[in-house]
Amino acid sequence: MKPFICGLDAALRVIGGKWKPLILFFLAKGPLRYGELKRSIEGVSDKMLIQQLKELELHGIVSRNDYGEVPPRVDYALTTLGESLSQTFVPLCEWGEVHRGEIARRLSDPA
Structure with a gap:
């Protein structure tokens, strides 16, 4: 594997x-079973969710x-490394909430 060109690349x-960002967002609230996670992330296929996990x-x-x-019970949680990564999304989530309306307008009318 080639080296990273910077921290952002890594x-x-x-x-x-x-x-992946949505998986991290929902797991930041606490451990979730697979079905709970899938229901939280609208539109993701089983194949893609399994691959990303x-x-x-x-x-x-x-x-x-x-x-x-039996029956099988599996859940997913953030590791300590994952928790530190999920915290970096807080400002991005805040920015998205503040600008949600404008972003929606621009996406619906790209001209």
Whole structure:
């Protein structure tokens, strides 16, 4: 793997993908079972959610806890590294809330 050109490059390598920031946003509120997480993220397919969770787990951002029960019970949570990463989204979320209306208008009328 080639070296990162800067810290932003390293961070984007971890959170790159359409669904990863939303996964982090919802897991920042606490551990969630797979079904709860899927219902929270409108529009994500099972395949994509599973893939993105595996990648976040590989990077040490998310932990998967399998309780070894029947029926199966698994939940996902942020690791300490993931919690520190999720905090970086707070200002971005605040900016999005403040400008939500303007962004929606510009997206609906690109001219």
